[in-house]
Amino acid sequence: MATKYLVYMVQVHTNFRKAELESLAELYGIKSIDFTKHDEQSPFFLVELEGDQQARDWIKRSILTRGIYEYWGEGATLEELHENVQSQPFFEHYKDTYKNDSFKFEFESYKGTSKANRVKQIESFAYLDFRGKIDLKSAKQTYTLIEEYKPLSDNVPGTVPIHLYFGRLVQRSDRLAVEKYDLKKRPYKGTTSFEAELSLVSANIAQVKPGTIMYDPFAGTGSFLCAGGHYGALVVGSDIDGRMIRGKGAAQNINSNFRHYKENNRFLDVLTMDFTHNSLRSNLVIDTILCDPPYGIREAIKVLGAKDPQRFVGKENVEIDGQKAYLRRDYIPTKKPYSLDSLLDDLLQYASERLPIGGRLAFWMPTANDENIETIIPLHSNLELKYNCVQEFNKWSRRLLVYINRGPDFHGKTNHGSSRSRSNFRDRYFKNFN
Ligand SMILES: C[S@@+](CC[C@H](N)C(=O)[O-])C[C@H]1O[C@@H](n2cnc3c(N)ncnc32)[C@H](O)[C@@H]1O
Known part of the structure; x- marks a missing residue:
């Protein structure tokens, strides 16, 4: 069965992005991706793949991508996101699969926020009921909350996220290169x-x-x-x-x-x-x-x-x-x-x-x-x-x-x-x- 993944991309050289992703998909023999859903205006791209190995192959060399995540859910607010995550058909299966793995949380957001606020956000995911050890250095699983902001005008960034995604990190891209x-x-x-x-x-x-x-x-x-x-x-x-x-x-x-x-x-x-x-x-x-x-x-x-x-x-x-x-x-x-x-x-x-x-x-x-x-x-x-x-x-x-x-x-x-x-x-x- 196909698994849903979220590709999180950079908003630069956006007209080179699809060409890069298509070329890498072809290089690794990945045929299932529906590129008609790729939108140059958005840093997010939802795709279906056979599994983590395909996702890793595809994204490990990408430069115009930040990473690929197993998709767990999304929402306009944190509350909506929690409801959405828990309503997904794969939710119980995912929870069980990673239950005992060591883990940590990460945030992808251009805006800094207080540590206390981040701790509060992490605690709001208590329903995931993970039993594994929290390990900030070498966690087996990294869960990421990605915040999307819309600029208020050309040079004025937004202050409140307009949308949030939640997922399990599968592969970071090659942006460090x-x-x-x-x-x-x-x-x-x-x-x-x-x-x-x-x-x-x-x-x-x-x-x-x-x-x-x-x-x-x-x-x-x-x-x-x-x-x-x-x-x-x-x-x-x-x-x-x-x-x-x-x-x-x-x-x-x-x-x-x-x-x-x-x-x-x-x-x-x-x-x-x-x-x-x-x-x-x-x-x-x-x-x-x-x-x-x-x-x-x-x-x-x-x-x-x-x-x-x-x-x-x-x-x-x-x-x-x-x-x-x-x-x-x-x-x-x-x-x-x-x-x-x-x-x-x-x-x-x-x-x-x-x-x-x-x-x-x-x-x-x-x-x-x-x-x-x-x-x-x-x-x-x-x-x-x-x-x-x-x-x-x-x-x-x-x-x-x-x-x-x-x-x-x-x-x-x-x-x-x-x-x-x-x-x-x-x-x-x-x-x-x-
Ligand atoms: C735009 S530059 C390439 C720069 C290169 N990408 C770099 O990283 O420096 C074009 C190069 O083509 C070379 N060139 C010009 N005519 C050439 C020819 N007939 N055969 C081989 N090289 C040529 C020039 O000496 C120049 O170094």
Whole structure:
């Protein structure tokens, strides 16, 4: 028989929440969840699951959730909640099941209240008649009273809860990882580093799996490599800019970040490489691609080649000290500018060739917020566009695009960079979107 659970979520990045929860449910083979009941306006989501193990699997990696609780009841007031808890068909069964377990009570409320008041609230649950020991350090069961408040106006929080839920804690989420990977505490970072919270969410929506290979072709300071490593993937990155890869010495490079997190066994390596001249061997299985391609704002979009090839005609055989110049260790190849649209076309094509069927490609794409310019999402006939989650800023936004490789039989829509791009994002950014 299905059991009712309460998912308690955070009210940030709410348009990424369903994508994260759906992706994690699919990753663990959980099919029973009715996502039509998920509401972006509410931090609560009631679901039915087979049992605690499913609930634990589902939520243990979630970033945009606080935790999942076995649902015991709810009410507009504490009195109503008590009546509701005792009227539930499962009440006697639950009471019996956990009767002799050690336990404690917790409160989820943004508002502090006196200890005496909390003790009074706990005592009002005396009818549960638990016989186990109260254990604040390692209780077997934790019962939680969650209070929901409604703001009185934009900046004025409510003072009295408008609704209360009561449940048994089954699994806390992975929100502590947001602190752990906070950029402020990271040894090696730079202007292109991606914030911890959304890089972890991206790894969840990309379904990065333990023991599989994740590749970030535009690794920079390695933010997505860290997120992938956190979820147990073996990560490999590349960047055309060798300075990013080298970092600032052994104590401040991508590898030092992995050592800092004690996850260096997940770090395969990083290569100085132009993604469009890719040297990863073609039979290497890349399970997931997760990245933040260059937008041309803080970093140039460059590929190997010459802007003016005529200048180099006849110079291929230049030698220095009897050695071909381009074979020397200090040779710096020429680079030429490239467009974001062409780079995204290359990325989709690469994903369609290299990901296994069902494998995910996830990347961030910037867009201007003008009403008169339609945002055209890159499409490839082998890839299903699964999610398009937008993070709004003032005059621009960026979106996480997530694709699933369905193979050549998918016959999806295709478009190419030249037909998508009416205006260059970089130019519009520097003209302040006027
Ligand atoms: C938006 S940044 C990625 C930042 C990265 N997520 C981080 O955590 O620092 C894009 C990166 O792409 C690199 N890049 C630009 N063109 C490239 C190319 N053709 N091949 C590989 N990397 C490239 C840039 O050097 C830059 O480091």
